[in-house]
Amino acid sequence: MAWLGHFNYWVVVILMMIGFYAVIARGNMVKKIMGLNLFQTSVFIMFISAGKIIGGSTPVLREGITVYSNPLPHVLILTAIVVGVATTAVGLALAVRILEAYGTIEEDELVDPPDQPADESHPGMPAGKGDTAA
Amino acid sequence: MRTNGILRVIARFLIPLIMLFGLYIQFHGEYSPGGGFQAGVVFAAAWILFALIYGLDAALEVIPERAQFVLACLGVLLYCFVGLLGVVLGGRFLDFYPLLDSPHAAQQTGIVAVEFGVGVTVATCAMLFFTFFARRKREIDAAETGEDD
Amino acid sequence: MNIGEWLPFSVLVPLIAAPVCALMPGRTGPWLLAFLGALTSLLIVAIALPVLWQGELSYPFGNWPPPIGIEYRIDAANGLVALLVAAVATFVLPWARIINNFEVPERQGIFYALFLLAFAGLMGITLTGDAFNVFVFLEISSLSTYALIAHGWDRRALLASFRYLIMGTVGATFVLIGIGFLYMMTGTLNMADLAERLPEVRDTTAVRAALAFIIVGLGLKLALFPLHLWLPNAYAYAPNFITVFLAATATKVALYVMLRFIFTIFGHDYSFFALPLTAVLLALAIAGMFAGSWVAMFQHNLKRMLAYSSVAQVGYMVLGIALATSAGLAAGLLHLFNHALMKGALFMALGTVFWRVGSVRIDDLSGIGREMPWTMTAFALAGLSLIGVPLTAGFVSKWYLIIAAMEAGQPWLVALIVITSLMAIYYIWRVVEAAWFTPAREARTPVSEAPLSLLVPLYVVVAANFWFGIDTRLSVGGAEAAARALLGGSP
Numbered sequence: 001m002a003w004l005g006h007f008n009y010w011v012v013v014i015l016m017m018i019g020f021y022a023v024i025a026r027g028n029m030v031k032k033i034m035g036l037n038l039f040q041t042s043v044f045i046m047f048i049s050a051g052k053i054i055g056g057s058t059p060v061l062r063e064g065i066t067v068y069s070n071p072l073p074h075v076l077i078l079t080a081i082v083v084g085v086a087t088t089a090v091g092l093a094l095a096v097r098i099l100e101a102y103g104t105i106e107e108d109e110l111v112d113p114p115d116q117p118a119d120e121s122h123p124g125m126p127a128g129k130g131d132t133a134a
Numbered sequence: 135m136r137t138n139g140i141l142r143v144i145a146r147f148l149i150p151l152i153m154l155f156g157l158y159i160q161f162h163g164e165y166s167p168g169g170g171f172q173a174g175v176v177f178a179a180a181w182i183l184f185a186l187i188y189g190l191d192a193a194l195e196v197i198p199e200r201a202q203f204v205l206a207c208l209g210v211l212l213y214c215f216v217g218l219l220g221v222v223l224g225g226r227f228l229d230f231y232p233l234l235d236s237p238h239a240a241q242q243t244g245i246v247a248v249e250f251g252v253g254v255t256v257a258t259c260a261m262l263f264f265t266f267f268a269r270r271k272r273e274i275d276a277a278e279t280g281e282d283d
Numbered sequence: 284m285n286i287g288e289w290l291p292f293s294v295l296v297p298l299i300a301a302p303v304c305a306l307m308p309g310r311t312g313p314w315l316l317a318f319l320g321a322l323t324s325l326l327i328v329a330i331a332l333p334v335l336w337q338g339e340l341s342y343p344f345g346n347w348p349p350p351i352g353i354e355y356r357i358d359a360a361n362g363l364v365a366l367l368v369a370a371v372a373t374f375v376l377p378w379a380r381i382i383n384n385f386e387v388p389e390r391q392g393i394f395y396a397l398f399l400l401a402f403a404g405l406m407g408i409t410l411t412g413d414a415f416n417v418f419v420f421l422e423i424s425s426l427s428t429y430a431l432i433a434h435g436w437d438r439r440a441l442l443a444s445f446r447y448l449i450m451g452t453v454g455a456t457f458v459l460i461g462i463g464f465l466y467m468m469t470g471t472l473n474m475a476d477l478a479e480r481l482p483e484v485r486d487t488t489a490v491r492a493a494l495a496f497i498i499v500g501l502g503l504k505l506a507l508f509p510l511h512l513w514l515p516n517a518y519a520y521a522p523n524f525i526t527v528f529l530a531a532t533a534t535k536v537a538l539y540v541m542l543r544f545i546f547t548i549f550g551h552d553y554s555f556f557a558l559p560l561t562a563v564l565l566a567l568a569i570a571g572m573f574a575g576s577w578v579a580m581f582q583h584n585l586k587r588m589l590a591y592s593s594v595a596q597v598g599y600m601v602l603g604i605a606l607a608t609s610a611g612l613a614a615g616l617l618h619l620f621n622h623a624l625m626k627g628a629l630f631m632a633l634g635t636v637f638w639r640v641g642s643v644r645i646d647d648l649s650g651i652g653r654e655m656p657w658t659m660t661a662f663a664l665a666g667l668s669l670i671g672v673p674l675t676a677g678f679v680s681k682w683y684l685i686i687a688a689m690e691a692g693q694p695w696l697v698a699l700i701v702i703t704s705l706m707a708i709y710y711i712w713r714v715v716e717a718a719w720f721t722p723a724r725e726a727r728t729p730v731s732e733a734p735l736s737l738l739v740p741l742y743v744v745v746a747a748n749f750w751f752g753i754d755t756r757l758s759v760g761g762a763e764a765a766a767r768a769l770l771g772g773s774p
Contacts, residue, residue, distance in 0.1 A: 023449060032449055040456055043463065050467045060166055073466070076415055078171060080459060082256075083422040087452050089263050090429050094445045096270055101438035110442065207302035214299045220345070227291060228345035 008049035015042035027107035152180035170249035174256025209255030287340035293324035297403040305396035313395035321372035335362035350473035356412030359764035378740035379524035400427040443516035454503030461497035504537035508571030518590035523634030531627040546769040564605035571598030576706035610687040617762035618680035628665035650723030666711035675752040
């Protein structure tokens with residue numbers, strides 16, 4: 001039953017693969033961001049698991065306690081969570097803007113041939129300074 | 135959702151508690167689990183709950199968007215200011231020992247001041263996220279009707 | 284006062300200027316603040332560089348002694364890359380003011396604040412001596428970069444930004460996993476401390492996995508073939524100022540971090556034996572050189588063409604590193620430096636053309652060489668440097684690369700370098716041909732030459748291409764000192 005001792009890490013691997021699969025295989029941008037979140041969260045669990053010491057208490061100095069959990073992974077992951085929140089916010093904001101510009105957030109419904117002249121894809125595109133300055 | 139009695143009563147009961155809890159985490163962060171980020175998020179959650187129940191307009195009257203933005207910047211600047219204070223007083227960046235004579239008190243003052251800046255920034259940033267996303271649809275609709283005129 | 288006390292301020296000044304910038308109204312104020320921030324960083328690094336060539340400097344934050352606290356540890360390698368990043372920011376900003384007023388007319392306070400954050404992030408990655416700090420600054424610069432790319436006027440900028448966000452975040456999370464493994468195995472995050480403690484546990488799967496995760500994660504950021512897919516669109520649709528800045532700095536910083544991990548932390552004798560790194564990097568570098576150049580030859584959008592050329596140029600840098608010799612490493616670092624100069628100049632010339640014409644498609648630019656002779660001459664001169672004509676910076680780095688390949692006993696690499704340089708001649712010539720030897724399209728309104736305020740900064744960067752092609756004391760000397768620092772740091 002040794003593998004059960006690494007229960008957390010099995011969860012990490014499974015979550016990571018679910019998230020990664022969603023990022024790659026899903027066409028919907030919101031689902032991609034959800035997959036990305038899952039992927040990041042699994043890494044957070046990995047760090048937190050590494051910081052846990054059996055029988056350890058919260059890392060605050062108190063009387064009668066000698067074994068503490070390692071606080072450093074928690075601090076690191078707190079930072080990583082902040083990064084994750086910011087990534088999600090930027091990603092969702094981009095998804096909203098894409099929805100407004102294209103009318104869809106499904107990858108396979110987005111059609112923008114790479115060779116299409118820029119002028120036709122964007123009616124509000126700047127015409128350059130040439131016409132005013134020349 | 136303002137008309138739903140149950141929601142309103144529970145929100146009225148919960149919002150002050152959540153805010154108080156946020157402040158508790160903020161100001162006990164230096165010697166118990168907690169700190170600026172958690173406190174800021176909890177505090178912002180109270181405001182977001184308020185906005186969900188009473189509408190965004192009412193919530194923006196409490197803290198206007200411009201105020202959120204300015205506070206978010208000022209929080210970062212407070213952090214940097216405390217950090218630079220250490221340099222000015224002859225130490226290094228984020229060095230708290232030169233702030234006060236007693237090393238223990240100096241560390242505590244420094245970390246409380248820095249974490250306050252973090253808390254303000256995180257709380258207002260979380261509010262800004264919510265405001266931007268919640269307001270976007272209305273902005274677009276307004277822009278489209280404006281174009282039709 | 285000791286210059287080491289001031290070095291961290293090359294990161295802190297832009298970082299502190301960013302929130303101030305976000306609060307500023309109008310256009311001139313934010314621009315001026317961004318410029319002063321970049322200039323301060325440049326001055327600090329430039330003053331410190333001669334000291335760094337002698338030895339390394341360390342700055343513990345909050346006076347917590349390393350390895351407990353976060354420390355900035357700066358040697359010749361970071362010094363060179365930091366100098367490059369700060370110099371690019373400082374010299375591109377004067378050019379960018381007019382361009383940005385045209386391309387990003389609104390809310391420039393936030394735009395420049397984001398730029399300062401991206402800049403501070405890149406400087407932070409470069410200077411820090413803490414593995415986790417690398418991840419944090421990586422994300423600071425990446426997140427602001429995603430937002431900056433989305434400022435492009437074309438709606439495809441949004442898509443490019445979103446795809447970059449997905450790939451970039453996966454890459455950064457891979458780096459985080461790798462750093463996590465390292466921390467679990469050694470219990471430290473300080474780079475120097477990691478280098479000391481890793482040899483005890485080096486034969487474990489976890490450390491090997493950490494190396495693999497970090498290389499793949501940074502490979503994504505570095506646009507190493509075949510992980511480059513985000514790069515062409517991100518460069519093509521970003522605002523021109525951002526394209527110039529990113530093309531000249533972002534991939535270079537990612538490459539530097541990879542070098543730091545491979546050489547200082549893991550030690551090159553470990554990195555190149557635990558994994559078949561030489562074979563993998565060599566194969567990917569050559570594939571990137573050919574695929575990038577090949578695709579660049581058939582692009583209609585010139586910004587995309589230069590972006591694919593960047594993929595090829597990253598291949599040259601990685602090629603030098605994959606040789607795993609001191610000369611190869613120096614050649615890779617030298618090309619890192621020189622490539623920033625040439626791609627900066629090329630993208631600046633294209634940005635100037637875009638400012639007048641409103642397009643960078645090759646069909647729209649026919650005959651432009653007669654209408655904007657100075658701008659297109661700058662493009663052609665920078666193109667010569669990209670090809671590697673003698674007396675230019677590009678020649679110097681290719682020369683050193685060829686020598687390194689010969690010394691490493693791999694003369695067949697020389698043939699490959701020459702072939703890809705010929706491909707570069709083709710795609711640069713296409714532009715020259717369209718600009719001077721094709722009649723202008725009638726649909727396009729004739730334009731006039733760009734004003735001096737755009738031409739002067741452009742020619743400063745072009746002149747740098749020739750300066751560093753003749754006087755190589757800074758570039759070659761810096762690269763060799765950096766290679767020594769990286770190799771010497773390994774246990």
